[in-house]
Amino acid sequence: MDGKIIDGKEISRQIKEEVKQEVEQLKAEGCTPGLAVILVGNDPASASYVGSKERTVQALGMHSEVIRMDEATSEAKLLGEIRRLNDDPAIHGILVQLPLPDQIDEQRIISEIAPEKDVDGFHPVNAGKLMAGLPGFVPCTPLGIMVMLERSGVVLEGKHAVVVGRSNIVGKPMSMLLLQKNATVTVCHSRTADLPSITKQADILVAAVGREGMIGGEHVKEGAVVIDVGINRGTDGKLHGDVDFDAVLPIASKITPVPGGVGPMTIAMLMANTLESARNACRQNG
Ligand SMILES: Nc1nc(=O)c2c([nH]1)NC[C@@H]1CN(c3ccc(C(=O)N[C@@H](CCC(=O)O)C(=O)O)cc3)C=[N+]21
Numbered sequence: 384m385d386g387k388i389i390d391g392k393e394i395s396r397q398i399k400e401e402v403k404q405e406v407e408q409l410k411a412e413g414c415t416p417g418l419a420v421i422l423v424g425n426d427p428a429s430a431s432y433v434g435s436k437e438r439t440v441q442a443l444g445m446h447s448e449v450i451r452m453d454e455a456t457s458e459a460k461l462l463g464e465i466r467r468l469n470d471d472p473a474i475h476g477i478l479v480q481l482p483l484p485d486q487i488d489e490q491r492i493i494s495e496i497a498p499e500k501d502v503d504g505f506h507p508v509n510a511g512k513l514m515a516g517l518p519g520f521v522p523c524t525p526l527g528i529m530v531m532l533e534r535s536g537v538v539l540e541g542k543h544a545v546v547v548g549r550s551n552i553v554g555k556p557m558s559m560l561l562l563q564k565n566a567t568v569t570v571c572h573s574r575t576a577d578l579p580s581i582t583k584q585a586d587i588l589v590a591a592v593g594r595e596g597m598i599g600g601e602h603v604k605e606g607a608v609v610i611d612v613g614i615n616r617g618t619d620g621k622l623h624g625d626v627d628f629d630a631v632l633p634i635a636s637k638i639t640p641v642p643g644g645v646g647p648m649t650i651a652m653l654m655a656n657t658l659e660s661a662r663n664a665c666r667q668n669g
Contacts, residue, residue: 387632389535389610389639391527395647398530402654403443409661410444416661417446418476418502418653419468423461423487424454428616429480436478439650445657446473458487462495469497475664476502476657481552499663502656510551513559520656525557527648528589528610529564535637537587537608539564545582547571547598547625548591553612557589578602590625600630609638612645622646 406416418440422433433449440447450464461479468477477500483489493501498508504520512519532539544566548554558568571581573592582588582602590598591612603609613625624641632638639645 387635387637389531389637389644391531391639391644392647394531394534395527395651397534398648398651399439399443399654402651402658405658406444409658409665412665414661414665415444415446415473416476416657417448417471417474418478418657419448419450419471419474421450421452421461421464421468421477421479423452423456423480424484429482433480436650436653439654440657443654445654445661448474454484456484456487458491461487461492465492465495469495469500472664474500475660476500476653478503478653500660502653502660504556504656505552510556513556516563520660521560522552522556523649523652523656524553524591524612524645525560526656527652528557528612528645529560530652531610531639531645531648532587532608535608537637539566539587541565541567542586543567543569543584544587544589545569545571545585546589546591547575547578547582548589548593548612550591553591554589557591561587561589592625594625595623596625596627598626598631600627600634603631603634605634606636607634609635610645611639611641613641614646 420433420436437447437449468474477496479492493505496506498506501509501520504522509519513521544561546554546558549570549572558570561568579602583604585607587608589610595615609631611624611626615623617623622642
């Protein structure tokens with residue numbers, strides 16, 4: 384209803400429809416894109432995300448393999464599973480659901496995934512390619528945000544983009560992608576002094592801090608575009624963003640909701656990356 388609210392669910396639906404068409408075309412050439420998702424342990428939130436990824440992969444006509452491993456699984460066993468998938472020609476994308484249990488070194492695991500199957504874009508080779516401006520897989524959440532901005536007609540060139548959060552998964556790749564589009568980028572984090580004075584300069588504000596309602600009206604400039612990456616499960620059992628939506632809505636020119644904003648875009652881009660990986664693999668060998 385309100386044209387201010389960027390509908391991530393609708394944009395993700397469009398992307399998935401486009402991917403579905405292209406999957407059909409690729410299948411007609413004898414190549415079925417395949418995604419393997421590894422879930423270690425029984426965290427209910429992780430299990431629910433993995434379930435939703437699996438359903439989406441199947442709905443788009445791709446091959447899905449979900450590997451569920453025990454909470455006590457050793458690092459060696461998980462590495463073995465990744466090596467098997469690296470060598471499996473039916474699998475074009477490998478996603479190891481994070482976080483992993485404490486006995487497993489996440490960086491060690493991510494580094495074992497073949498970079499050309501790393502549809503999460505977390506492998507150091509893909510991170511390096513992004514920084515160097517070379518083609519490679521880009522992490523799904525920041526990539527999805529770029530697509531949302533583009534499809535909502537947001538111009539980035541010459542604008543001040545402020546990213547709050549410096550993770551390898553969102554903040555750092557987000558800042559690289561915004562730079563590529565000629566935004567002036569500032570990265571803030573938990574030790575930033577006087578955060579509101581900086582976020583208030585933002586034409587585009589990306590909140591990826593992981594603290595419910597952290598970004599309030601006092602953080603936002605009139606007319607800013609506000610992207611909320613937060614997915615915090617509140618005590619009410621509902622999902623809440625990092626942005627105090629009701630406080631920021633009247634100030635922003637555009638804003639993404641939670642749920643129905645960045646989250647669905649993340650899954651859509653995972654599908655797009657898996658399609659791209661299959662295309663690369665099949666057209667190279669076929
Ligand atoms: N290797 C790896 N890759 C990931 O991409 C990855 C991960 N590990 N670990 C966990 C996070 C989280 N994540 C989400 C994706 C979609 C929604 C999503 O679609 N959310 C819906 C609501 C879902 C609900 O209601 O629970 C929404 O925001 O509208 C949320 C969260 C991917 N992650």
